[in-house]
Structure formats: structure tokens, C-alpha cells
Amino acid sequence: MRHGGHLDEVVAPLALEVAGLRKSYGSVTAVNGLDLSVARGQCFGLLGPNGAGKTTTIEICEGLNTADSGTVRVLGRTWDTDAMWLRQRLGIQLQETQLADKLTVQETLSLFRSFYDAGRSIDEVIDLVQLGEKRTARVLGLSGGQKQRLALACALVGDPELLFLDEPTTGLDPQSRRQLWSLVEGLKRDGRTIVLTTHYMDEAERLCDNIAIVDHGQVIALGTPRQLIASLGADNVIRLGLGEPAPTNAPVTVSVDASVSLDELLHLPDVTGGRVVASGYELRVSSVQAVLPSLLRLAESRGIRWTELSTHSATLEDVFVALTGRELREG
């Protein structure tokens, strides 16, 4: 490897190993006994709402915060004994860092590059994050997406073995998000190990080989995106609207028709789960074709008018809802 380490350096099989991690701030428990293991070459996602403890966890792994208890091994080593060794080998993108406004893109990267023993050339990294045209522009004049790509470039100049990305696309417009995603996909193809946090289920689903769903400082589900969705026992989600949508000026009221209850719907064949949502129900079903006819029959016999009837393939969002009863965005 590039770092010219000792011959007896054994490459640890796991890039990251976290066991029994706990961290409290006063009476607030941010991380409550969290376990993780990330294999080399993986893109691993911590998915959860804001305040779930993702950032605290990742900052402890990055050596920027200390745990109250639990163990963290990064690239087989610990922060207590090998901090500088680790700093040379990690690439880190923090949530909401603002780089120096008055420096240019090139100057910013030269500064970060100078901290590492070995790494990639400035030109190479600028090309990689597609900031060639902005090379001599000051950071102040960059768009949100460009700033975020520069932050990613700063994490890449040291040619890291392990890359931590904390909420890499939060606050970006859809086009900038997609651009950043394709950059991360490129890094994955190079076989780089990536740990990222996100509260966007589409981001986790698209980028991550493995996902840990985190809530209240604990991992509540773990697996590949496919495994997690399969764990629902449902391929699709049906959304039913009941009653008239409330007029926009009136106070919003949940108008669930008393003539059909969630319980009744849950007893229909092929319905595996469901919940009450604003102005209707959401049902997880194993087969849309099997459930739809019974829904229509029920509506006809009770004289119910569905104001909405939509279906979508089950997503990680639905997994989170099934596990916690809340939506990711609600936090």
C-alpha cells in the first residue's frame, strides 16, 4: 500500500468495528449501545431520522468525539494508540463544514493535501469532483453543490483507505444530489470503503451495499437494502384516501370514515400490515392484484368513495415506518 507501512502490518479484515457504543450529553442519550461492522470495500449506510445518533456515532469513529463506553476499531486500530496513523488514512467529510471563504478551490485543496504524507494530486482530485472550471474561484462564490463537492475533494486528497461522509447531500438541490451520488458511485467502483450517514432513504437505497437503520441511538435493523425491504413481508404499499380532502382554509381534520376500520383492512387476505395516516390508511401488501379486488368489493358494499388509491413498491421508508411507526422525515 501507498503508506509504505511496516512489513508486519496486518490488514484488518474489517474497516470498522463498533461494539456496545454509548454516549450521553447530560440527561440525553445520543448513542445507546450501538454495534456495527463494516467490511473493506463496502459502502455502508447509517440511515435514520435527525437526532437518531448517527452523527455522534460517526464522529466517535472519526476520533473527533469520545464514547462513554464501548469499543471502536478503525482499520484494526484504536484512536487511543494510533491516532496519527489513522488520521493519515481516513478521509472525512463533516456535516456543515464551511471552508475558508477567501481561498480558491485550488488553494483549499493544496492546504489539505499538505497535511498528508501521500495522496492524490490536486489536479486529479479537482477533475474527479468536476470543479475544473472553478479551480481559481473563491469558495465564497461557489454554489451549495460545488461547496459540497469541494468538501468531498478535501476528504479525498489524502487517498483515504476509509471515507466517512456525514449527510453528504443534505440541503442540496436534486441535480446536485444526483451529481454527488454519481461521484460516490465512482468511488465505490474503485473499491473504496465508505461509511455514510443519511436521512434520505433513496440515497441509502441507491448508494449503500449494507444499511443499518438507526433510531434512538440503536441499530434497529441491519442488512442489504433488498433484505431490509424483504423483511417487511410485503412487496407493495397501498395508500387509501377516505372522505373529502379538507378545504385549504379550514383546519385540517383527519376524517377517517367510521364505516371501515384499520382492523378490518388488516384482516383482508395478503395484507401484512398497515397504519392510519392523515385522511386515510396505508397498507403493506404481498400482492396488489390479490388485495385490490377485495378493497373494491368492501368499498361497494359500504358505499365508501376512495378519494385516493395509489400503490408503490415497498422502500426503505416503509421499512422504517413498519419498525418505528414514524416517518424518517418526521425525525
Next chain:
Amino acid sequence: MRLASLKQLTMTRFREFIREPEAVFWTFVFPLLLAGGLAIAFRDKAPEQAIVGVVSTAAGDDAAMRVAKALLSAAQGDSAVLRVRRVPADSVEEVLRTGTVALVVVPTSGGGVEYRYDPARDEARAARQQTDDVLQRALGREDVVPSRDVTMRERGSRYIDFFVPGLLAMNIMGSSIWSLAFAIVTQRNKRLLKRLAATPMSRFEYLLSFVLSRLIFLGLEIGVLLGFGSMVLDVPIRGSIGALLVVAFVGAAAFGAIGLLVSSRSRTVEGVSGLTNFVMLPMWIFSGVFFASSNFPAAIQPVVQALPLTALVNGLRAIMLQGVGLGGVLPELAVLGAYLVVSLVVALRIFRWQ
């Protein structure tokens, strides 16, 4: 020590500073404006004429008229030491209160005079002596001993000569503390410090880069101010430039370390501004920039003399005005060195990177 990153960090400081036009203005132009203004205010000129008021007298009071005439004629001509103006009897208190005149002469019946003035004002006491002298002589007093004035005016004894080393010291203090405090707290507030702490950057080098970039600007600051002082204001530099630079360098390093200490915890620029003013204000007052620090009572002298700005002001003044060498300013260097070491050690210990 990684020279490449020390160089990059120092360059970063340098770039951030020169790309902030306001900072450049306040660092270089402001002291020049101040020195220029003071040079005008304290320019070479004839000894100040005291302005004396005479209360107008009622027509027919001959004795009083004699006094007024004697004063007015004494105020004629280029060599006159007094300027006399008439003051209505009912506004004596007002002109004294507002300071338009230093002294009011009130002729009394029977040919006497009354002097009204505030003895707490130096120029009022001087005006009283001069007026009395002029009046007595004009009305016939003979001098008992013949006397003659031989005046001298030496370069280096003017107020501006006294002030320029003080201004230089004050500027070193202000720019050292402010530039560090502002830059560090801004970076902490934007979480850039945390981002840097997440790299293998040496934290010592980071702090060292502030000192190095300060030195680049220190050379410029000293050059501009001393050049102006020496060429435009004719302020003497009697000691060696080398000794002057050593004292300025140690002073800048000490204030840089104090700046580091001041900014080691604050998260906002507002917070650190208050702290910075709190630290600097006593020194502006007590350290003898504008007037000699020996004016303060003996009871607080130990504190006054222990202030780092007092040490820097005294050191620079001794070198520039008295021409002493480095050996003569060792106590001042020791005070500054102590501030440097203690502040640096404490700052590194309590510095907050996030």
C-alpha cells in the same frame, strides 16, 4: 515538523488577511492617520498664548479703565504672551466653564483686580502668573534682578516623539490580538477548526502559522509607521534598528500568545470581541501610550509595570529616544517573554477545536 504544511498554513493566513481590505486599512492606514493628526495637533509653534478675559467696566471708572488698557496694550505685538478679549460681566462663569478663556480679570473699584480661574487647570495657573506679571510691569513695577530667557528645543523631547513608540506598541498589541482572535473564532464558528482537527495536521504547526504570518505583517507595520514617523514627523531613532526589531518581535509574539489565549474557547466573534476589549482596555489606559505611566499613583505602579503593553512601550521608547541597547531593556523583554510562555502553555491546554 512538516515544512510543506507549515508553509501552506502560513500562506493561508496571509491570503485571508490581504483579501480582507478592511483589515489591511485598519492595520496600516489607521495608525498613520492617527500619527498624522497628532503631528498637526502638536506641531512646532510659538509658545501657546494664554487667552484672558477682561470684564468690561462701566464708563467713568478710571482705575478700572487703566487696568484694562494696560492689559490690552500688553497683548499687542508679536511677542505678546497674552491674548485679551472683553467679557460681559454677566457671562464670566460661562466663559470659564466652557474654557473659552483660561482666566478672567475683574477690575475692582479702587484700582485693584480680581483673578477668577480654576486652579486645577495648568494653563489657568500659568495665565494667572503671566497676567499678573504683565499687569504689574505695565503699571510701573520695576524688576529687582535683571533676567533673560535662553530657550532650547531638542528633537526627541516633543510629544510626538514620545507618542510614536507608544503608537507602535499599541498597534503591535491590537493587530496581534485581533488578527488571531478574529481568525480563530471565525474558523471555530464555521467548524473549520474541527475539519482541520480531523486531518493529520499538526496542531502546533497550525498555531505556529499564526505567529509566522504575524511576523510578515509586523515587518510591514513597523516599516510603515517608523518610516512615516522618521521622515514626515522627524521622530528620532537613536538606538539600533536591530534592537528595535527584537523588542517588537518579542512583543508581537507575546501578544500573539495572549490573542491565542483570548480566542481559545470562544465560539462567536461577538464573544471574543468583548473579551479582547476587556483585555486591552486597561492597557490602553495604564500602559503609558498617550501619557507617561509614571503619572499613576504609586499604589498601582506594580500592576501598571507588570502589564505587557507597559513593557513594550517602555522598551521601544528607551531604544528610540534614549538610544539604549538590548542590554538596557532586559527587564521589559523578560516581562514579555513571561507572557509569551505562560499564555501559550495555557492556551494550548484549554484550546477548543470544535
